[in-house]
Amino acid sequence: MPTIQESKLAFIGGGNMASAIIGGLLSNSVPKTNITVSEPWDVNRNKLAATGVNTTTDNVAAATAADLIIIAVKPQVAKTVCEELGKSWGDRKDLPVLVSIAAGITLGSFQEWLETPDGRAPHIVRVMPNTPALIAEGASGAIASADVTAAEKELVNELLSSVSRSIEWVDKEELLDVVTGLSGSGPAYFFAMVEHLVASATKLGLSKEQATRLAAQTCLGAGKMMTTSDEEPGQLRKNVTSPNGTTFAALQTFEQQGFEGIVDKAVKAATERAAELGATLAK
Numbered sequence: 001m002p003t004i005q006e007s008k009l010a011f012i013g014g015g016n017m018a019s020a021i022i023g024g025l026l027s028n029s030v031p032k033t034n035i036t037v038s039e040p041w042d043v044n045r046n047k048l049a050a051t052g053v054n055t056t057t058d059n060v061a062a063a064t065a066a067d068l069i070i071i072a073v074k075p076q077v078a079k080t081v082c083e084e085l086g087k088s089w090g091d092r093k094d095l096p097v098l099v100s101i102a103a104g105i106t107l108g109s110f111q112e113w114l115e116t117p118d119g120r121a122p123h124i125v126r127v128m129p130n131t132p133a134l135i136a137e138g139a140s141g142a143i144a145s146a147d148v149t150a151a152e153k154e155l156v157n158e159l160l161s162s163v164s165r166s167i168e169w170v171d172k173e174e175l176l177d178v179v180t181g182l183s184g185s186g187p188a189y190f191f192a193m194v195e196h197l198v199a200s201a202t203k204l205g206l207s208k209e210q211a212t213r214l215a216a217q218t219c220l221g222a223g224k225m226m227t228t229s230d231e232e233p234g235q236l237r238k239n240v241t242s243p244n245g246t247t248f249a250a251l252q253t254f255e256q257q258g259f260e261g262i263v264d265k266a267v268k269a270a271t272e273r274a275a276e277l278g279a280t281l282a283k
């Protein structure tokens with residue numbers, strides 16, 4: 001199996017997530033000439049072409065010589081794209097490994113859509129990255145179809161490690177929907193929390209600019225503590241909370257207003273939506 005630097009990579013879809021992963025690969029010494037992106041929108045395509053990678057509007061041409069294909073289109077487009085690729089492989093003997101980042105779409109759907117006329121399908125890995133991949137601070141979950149080899153998993157690890165600090169393989173497919181509800185959608189939860197914190201502090205008199213700087217740095221600092229400290233998040237929380245002090249007053253309010261239940265329902269809603277997307281689009 002070639003390393004990620006030696007592999008021919010094809011991205012189908014050149015939007016936000018594909019651009020983030022390509023940026024990470026380029027800064028990890030993957031040769032530009034080994035990357036081809038198929039993207040219909042000229043604005044995105046031209047941005048990617050400016051980085052020196054190969055670009056096209058022809059998905060099949062992009063995929064033809066690839067060792068690894070990354071499906072980076074919206075879930076609603078995945079079926080059309082995959083059926084087009086499946087039909088194009090004809091009697092190609094070594095099928096590429098296929099990595100999908102599309103939310104919800106199952107390994108089974110990909111196997112069905114990508115099947116060659118003689119009944120073979122590529123080895124498939126489903127990945128759920130998140131937007132901090134744009135600054136190489138991503139968190140990704142992954143699940144492989146049963147036929148994916150250890151060497152192929154390693155290749156996917158190399159792909160993801162260019163943009164992710166945490167890569168978690170799960171062994172049950174439904175758990176990838178939980179990853180989607182946790183870290184895939186998760187950056188938006190923290191952005192929403194900062195928006196609310198800023199709005200609250202602004203009502204109490206701070207300027208929006210000062211409140212945004214303080215809240216964003218608090219979010220970053222707390223995140224860094226969680227990734228560098230030996231202590232559990234619960235202990236870090238206790239370390240801030242003086243008996244009957246200010247933090248205690250705030251946390252008690254969160255608790256009285258059902259914070260835990262709100263988070264629980266939100267993560268469940270995102271997880272269920274991922275599963276629903278997969279089921280609806282399988283049809």
Ligand SMILES: NC(=O)c1ccc[n+]([C@@H]2O[C@H](COP(=O)([O-])OP(=O)(O)OC[C@H]3O[C@@H](n4cnc5c(N)ncnc54)[C@H](OP(=O)(O)O)[C@@H]3O)[C@@H](O)[C@H]2O)c1
Nearest residue numbers: 012013014015016017041072073074075101102103129130
């Ligand atoms: N954004 C996130 O936070 C996030 C996180 C994890 C996973 N994901 C998943 O990542 C995937 C991509 O998301 P994104 O945020 O990168 O979306 P995006 O920015 O909209 O990128 C998708 C790109 O695919 C292009 N495209 C549309 N139809 C195509 C076709 N037939 N062939 C080739 N390319 C085509 C789109 O072009 P047009 O604009 O012309 O349609 C667009 O540039 C989604 O499946 C999503 O579920 C997203």
